[in-house]
Amino acid sequence: MAPAAPFNPPSADLPGKPFVPEWVPPPVTKETHKFAKLKSIELSLLDSEDPAVVDALIQNVKTAIRDDGFLFLENYGVSLEQLHRQFALAQYLYYNISDEDKDNLLFDPETGRWSGYKHPYGFKRQRGPTDGIEQFNWYKPDWEDINRVPKCLHPFMDEIESFCNYLTKSVNRRLLTLFSRVLELPDDYLWDNVQSHGSPTGEGYFRYALFRPVEKQTEEASKGLRMHGHTDFGLTTLLFSVPISCLQIWGRDEEWYYVPYKPGALVINIGDTLEIVSGGHFKATRHRVFKPPVDQLHEERLSLVLFNSSVGDLRMAPAAESPLIQREGCVEEQGVYKEFKNLTSKGQLVPTNRQWREIQISTATDPTDTVRNRVGADQVVIDGKVMHQREYMGVKVVLPV
Numbered sequence: 474m475a476p477a478a479p480f481n482p483p484s485a486d487l488p489g490k491p492f493v494p495e496w497v498p499p500p501v502t503k504e505t506h507k508f509a510k511l512k513s514i515e516l517s518l519l520d521s522e523d524p525a526v527v528d529a530l531i532q533n534v535k536t537a538i539r540d541d542g543f544l545f546l547e548n549y550g551v552s553l554e555q556l557h558r559q560f561a562l563a564q565y566l567y568y569n570i571s572d573e574d575k576d577n578l579l580f581d582p583e584t585g586r587w588s589g590y591k592h593p594y595g596f597k598r599q600r601g602p603t604d605g606i607e608q609f610n611w612y613k614p615d616w617e618d619i620n621r622v623p624k625c626l627h628p629f630m631d632e633i634e635s636f637c638n639y640l641t642k643s644v645n646r647r648l649l650t651l652f653s654r655v656l657e658l659p660d661d662y663l664w665d666n667v668q669s670h671g672s673p674t675g676e677g678y679f680r681y682a683l684f685r686p687v688e689k690q691t692e693e694a695s696k697g698l699r700m701h702g703h704t705d706f707g708l709t710t711l712l713f714s715v716p717i718s719c720l721q722i723w724g725r726d727e728e729w730y731y732v733p734y735k736p737g738a739l740v741i742n743i744g745d746t747l748e749i750v751s752g753g754h755f756k757a758t759r760h761r762v763f764k765p766p767v768d769q770l771h772e773e774r775l776s777l778v779l780f781n782s783s784v785g786d787l788r789m790a791p792a793a794e795s796p797l798i799q800r801e802g803c804v805e806e807q808g809v810y811k812e813f814k815n816l817t818s819k820g821q822l823v824p825t826n827r828q829w830r831e832i833q834i835s836t837a838t839d840p841t842d843t844v845r846n847r848v849g850a851d852q853v854v855i856d857g858k859v860m861h862q863r864e865y866m867g868v869k870v871v872l873p874v
């Protein structure tokens with residue numbers, strides 16, 4: 474393939490841009506116990522003129538996503554300095570956002586759209602117990618109307634928008650090429666038929682999140698959980714590897730493992746859509762956010778995330794044209810693909826992508842909710858393990874706690 478152009482953002486020093494203090498990565502944990510060993514993929518190898526190199530790359534991707542459902546992505550075209558500038562902007566946001574913007578731009582997740590500012594009092598618009606998580610999320614309307622963005626970020630929207638355009642239209646597009654090739658489909662199959670378009674994040678969204686250390690009361694109520702075990706509902710999620718270790722991944726041995734810090738790397742999650750479109754060959758990544766190891770308990774954690782979403786009106790189904798699926802059939806051992814297949818085989822319509830996304834956002838529960846998070850309410854015991862069980866539009870979702 475023609476070599477992909479590296480990220481070339483607008484300058485940080487244009488006239489009128491306020492000074493933004495550097496982001497200094499906090500110290501890495503000394504803890505090594507219960508850390509995952511993730512496979513790492515170099516995206517730049519897709520440009521190689523040697524077909525053997527490209528074949529080996531596709532094989533590596535295939536193994537990583539079929540075995541683990543997650544991988545590290547490196548050499549994708551954004552330098553560490555460019556990335557740290559985005560973390561500096563996220564940090565700047567939380568030092569400078571006004572109370573007026575916090576009120577005016579407050580999210581309303583009950584609409585199914587997690588757009589705007591999330592206060593640190595839980596996942597509902599009304600304030601609940603403190604969870605210490607602040608977020609700003611850009612959806613399509615937030616890209617189109619500057620008044621939906623905190624004022625302190627207005628001078629930097631050129632950089633933020635160009636970052637998201639690069640992540641979506643270069644990094645994610647190349648990533649989808651790798652996945653299309655694993656399915657033995659044309660390079661742009663997933664990009665053209667499944668990925669949503671029309672804004673810097675399509676119908677997906679981009680997030681600047683800040684996790685502050687929590688009080689004892691919050692920690693006790695949530696048992697250290699900051700976000701429930703879940704799978705992302707979209708196509709792929711691009712998470713930036715961060716020094717404060719809170720993100721955990723559910724291993725094949727049914728234990729949680731922290732994702733280690735790899736400076737500059739992206740952690741790639743497979744979303745529900747990709748599990749379904751691949752007929753279960755790719756597993757949606759089961760992950761959660763948990764308190765960090767003891768030596769990081771008092772640190773603030775910034776997290777930047779790009780959620781790539783499939784076309785909203787699409788009813789997800791396996792890509793029947795995939796030679797891999799035709800040859801090997803679908804893989805039904807677990808997960809959302811199996812549940813969708815059950816519905817289809819009963820002659821029922823599966824949710825559209827937008828419905829699937831919006832129902833989960835609008836009914837999200839808090840890790841601090843001691844009424845919902847117990848056996849008999851949202852939890853069940855399966856084979857001696859406590860699992861979180863929800864049902865969305867007739868689709869049962871069972872996830873590790």
Ligand SMILES: O=C(O)CCC(=O)C(=O)O
Pocket residue numbers: 682700705712719720760761762776778
């Ligand atoms: O902040 C993180 O590392 C993960 C967040 C996450 O999983 C999500 O928002 O879906």
Ligand SMILES: [Fe+2]
Pocket residue numbers: 703704705710760
């Ligand atoms: Fe997630």
